[in-house]
Amino acid sequence: MEKLTIVKVGGGILDEPTQLDALILHFAQINGHKILVHGGGKVATQTAKRLGVETQMVDGRRLTSTEMLEVVVMVYGGLVNKRVVAKLQAKQCNAAGFTGADANIILAEKRPIKTIDYGWVGDVKEVNTEVLKGLLSQGIVPVIAPLTHDKQGNLYNTNADTMASVLATALSSLYQVRLWYCFEKPGVLANAQDDNSVIEHLSTQLYQTYQQSGVITDGMLPKLDNGFAALRQGAQEVIIGTTTALGADAFAGTRLVL
Incomplete structure (x- = not known):
């Protein structure tokens, strides 16, 4: 079975030119x-502010009004996506930019209203593995923006951590999948103030212990939840770490273990 590496990168790296260049x-x-x-959340927030569109967040997740949807489609599917594609092409990496709507790659449904109305936010229903397999077999490197669709003409803002996890799960039937969550730190830290305190192997039990004690909090939680979900559902390897370790043969970062 061939190997496939899926890398998810967040706004903190995309916003900082030096870190973006290192990622590329x-x-x-x-x-x-x-x-x-x-x-690309930070870019979307900055763009929304310039356009006079209010940003509303609940537990780190963006509420997506009709106006905000227009902003994130422009920013994620346009500015950020094409900037990354162009930079990869400059490194002789044959990248092509996609949203979930392109070639029906990722089908979603509108998140139901429970205690919170998230607006135009989509939950993934299905991944078109055959289209992705076809692209990969041609040597094309998909660069996927966090937007999905419902085959009814509607676009949805969709969590990028979740999209990476769902892609890893769906494609694990065709490839040996390594999922890498890339962010500014060298891994999951036992002490948020000490970059040398990387937890090299994080089990579900240890994760629960660190979560209950407040060692692991905030934005790291959805990454880990999605990472463990992918690992349970077929991904061979899930790593959280910095961009500089991506092309290295030696392991660096935090490896999730069940």
Whole structure:
């Protein structure tokens, strides 16, 4: 079975030119099939402010009004996506930009209203593995923006961490999948103030202990929840770490274990 590396990168790296260049360099050096899934929340927030559109967040997740949907489609599917594609092409990496609507790659449904109305936010229903397999077999590197669709003409803002996890799960029937959540730190830290306190192997039991004690909090929680979900559902390997380790043969970062 061929290997596939899926890398998810967030807004903190995309916003900082030096870190973005490092991501592009090291991602381009990954051997074999690969997919890049990106966020871009900070750029969307800045753009929304310039356009006079209010940003509302609940537990770190963006409420997506009709006006905000227009912003995230422009920013995620346009500015951020094409900037990354162009930079990868400059490194002889044959990237092509997609949203979930393109070639029906990722089908979703509108998140139901429970205690919170998230607006135009989608929950993934289905991944078109055959289309992705066809792209990868042609040497194309998909760069996927966090937008999905419902085949009814509607676009949805969709969590990029979740999209990466769902892609890893769906494609694990066709490839040996390594899922890498890339962010600014060298891994999951036992002490948020000490970059040398990387937890090299994080089990579900240890994760629960750290979560209950407040060692692991906030934005790291959805990454880990999605990472463990992918691992339970077929991904061979899930790693959380910095961009500089992407192209290296030696392991670096935090490896999730069940």
